Amino acid sequence: MFEKLIVTRTLRVPASTGTAGDGSTVARQLDAALLSVGFSAESALLAHVGGLAIGPAMDLAATVVAGVRELVGDHVRHNAYFIGFPHDVPDTMEFWLDRLREAVLAGGDTAGVRLPDGGLNLLELPGYGTYQHTYAELLAAHDELVAKAGDRVTLLCLGDSAEAETERLYLALAGSVTPLGEADLAILGELAAACADGAQPDVIPVRENRAVLNGVRLSLGRPLLAVDTTTDVLRLACGVSGGDATLRTPTKFRSFRRPERRVLLAALDEVVGANAGKLGDVARYAEPWKRLGERLHPHEFPNWPHARAVFEVARRERRVLSxxxxxxxxxxxxxxxxxxxxxxxxxxxxxxxxxxxxxxxxxxxxxxxxxxxxxxxxxxxxxxxxxxxxxxxxxxxxxxxxxxxxxxxxxxxxxxxxxxxxxxxxxxxxxxxxxxxxxxLPPFEHPLLVDPAVLDVALPLSGTASEGGFAVLPRGSRASVEGELLRFFMYWRQTAKRTDYDLSVLLLDDEFRTTGQVSFTNYHHDGVVHSGDVTEAKEGATEFIDVPLSLRGRYVVPQVNIYAGESFDDVAESMFGYQIREKSQRGAPFDARTVRARSTMRGPGRVALPVVFAKGERGWQAVWLHLYLRGTPTFNQVETNQFTTLDRVRALMERHYLTMAYLIRLWRTRAEVTMWDGRLPDWPVTFVGLEAPGGLPDGSEVFTLDRLGELIPE
Structure with a gap:
């Protein structure tokens, strides 16, 4: 049930319990399919698939390939507006005039093209903003990608059974010492329902996690877990009402069945009865408590006077200072x-x-x-x-x-x-x-072996400082960028109405001053090239920008502007990512093997700032931002939000974030720590890195990107 989720979340493939047989042909096909999208299967995984009958081997292989393609954004078709991109992209003004000339020569009514202020309505120009070729025609116009040694290859490992992997992931998320992001909270809810009768975490430190778990348990009639404040009950009531368990936005409470009311009021009574000082938290959320009281009818339960006291404080009939x-x-x-x-x-x-x-x-x-x-x-x-x-x-x-x-x-x-x-x-x-x-710091049985690439990763103190996706790092993290060409891609698919997202790039100097921009209003600048403006996405649409890393500037700031239509939260799908290529590789505009990171875009603003690329003493680095600007309801452009962008980029770049290097420094005084040089050790180790290398000795424990949060001390 959760096999694909486990693959995308952990890069571990749950072992199949299917019938044994000869699936060696499927294993070879799986290996080839994975390599075509930048992944590789460890030998144990290929041996496992090869030992299955054809049917279960095909089922497992299909799940794995579908999962990794989705992970890097290869599950959709990434078409470019200009079929020859990054070559044959015209000058912006020449292109607009060409579109206008075609409208005139076609003999159509051009009145709608001209705006009252003398400008042009681009959407009315013939062929503007809609693909003029199919995805197949795009592929036919490009040579095959030339494979390079620097292309990404991400290893997939064989895991335990699906049941064991599901329980492991559930316990890790439920017992996380840091808040989860929205995507992981949704995953936790699904896992909590499947694992309600199994092992439960000894401690649930994060209160939003408690709300999600207890919401599931309330609906299933199971006892609540770890409720020790009145606010825990309020979060739970918000969550099961389909509202905001973080209490940042108001919730419209649903009607509760009498058994549910009994559970919620009993929990309140127990918390306040054990410590009357917990009433001090009620006034902070007085309004939602009053509205919840209208749904719970505490006066109907005279045996729980402490629960009734909560609503007395909310109604200011009793004064308790927090x-x-x-x-x-x-x-x-x-x-x-x-x-x-x-x-x-x-x-x-x-x-x-x-x-x-x-x-x-x-x-x-x-x-x-x-x-x-x-x-x-x-x-x-x-x-x-x-x-x-x-x-x-x-x-x-x-x-x-x-x-x-x-x-x-x-x-x-x-x-x-x-x-x-x-x-x-x-x-x-x-x-x-x-x-x-x-x-x-948690003690380890084996010496620490640390991949230097993980040292610049900011400590994952909150999942809300990141996004879901592939190789996405917490805000403030840095990742090396090596290659000749940086290519951004942005994909979106609208849900119900015409939606126009615009990928743009702001170029800055050492003093964070603007030196240029590339967007739908300016296709070229100093070697940076835009793929063309797409203005609707019924079937999905992609925009690209190429940035040569020989660029003279210091900072490259990609951003996604909502020009019109649905928000990042309302579209059916949206993503941002970047590829690294050598200029000689050519190939189609999108190739999964060159994708270094791919993040979802889900946020409340109208302008997304996922990452900034900075050139320093160690070359180019990607520095993750994960920020959204409020913007305006429509017509957001890089030209109109550059000042707010500059302020935020500068503030983040000047801030000193605690990184994994800090924890490793503290560990050095308490344990044996060795930096990994690419050679496999001869004995079991505790490996800490972005990705796990294949062939670690039996008994080794691995902490990669999905598990770095477990290294945060309790």
């Missing part, structure tokens, strides 16, 4: 030390407020505040400690701009008016955090 509320009163009174004392009851909240406390504390109170922060370290979560460590590392000097990225990947940016923290204080806090984090 820890944050009491701390805010102390802040307003100028009593910083008292605020720290109040916040000490919630270590996570105290550490999230540490910067404010340290900035506002008078010199006489600073030592007491530092003591409070130090006292909170042992009981705070590892994710909070790492977040504070990253924050402190960026506080020695004010940034050129202060940017905050929300969970929905929107961003706020403004001047950094905070006073710097004293260097000696930053050093003291950093040392304390390093000691606490290092002491929590």
């Amino acid at each position: 820890i944050a509320g009491r701390a805010e009163v102390a802040f307003r009174d100028g009593a910083t030390q008292k605020a720290a004392t109040v916040l000490s009851a919630s270590p996570g909240l105290l550490l999230r407020s540490a910067d404010r406390l340290l900035r506002q504390a008078p010199a006489a109170e600073r030592a007491a505040v530092v003591d409070a922060v130090t006292g909170a370290l042992p009981t705070a979560s590892g994710r909070v400690l790492l977040s504070l460590r990253e924050h402190v590392g960026n506080r020695l000097t004010p940034a050129s701009a202060r940017m905050y990225a929300s969970r929905s990947r929107n961003s706020w940016i403004g001047p950094d008016t905070r006073a710097p923290l004293p260097p000696e204080l930053v050093g003291e806090l950093s040392a304390l955090l390093d000691e606490e984090i290092g002491g929590r």
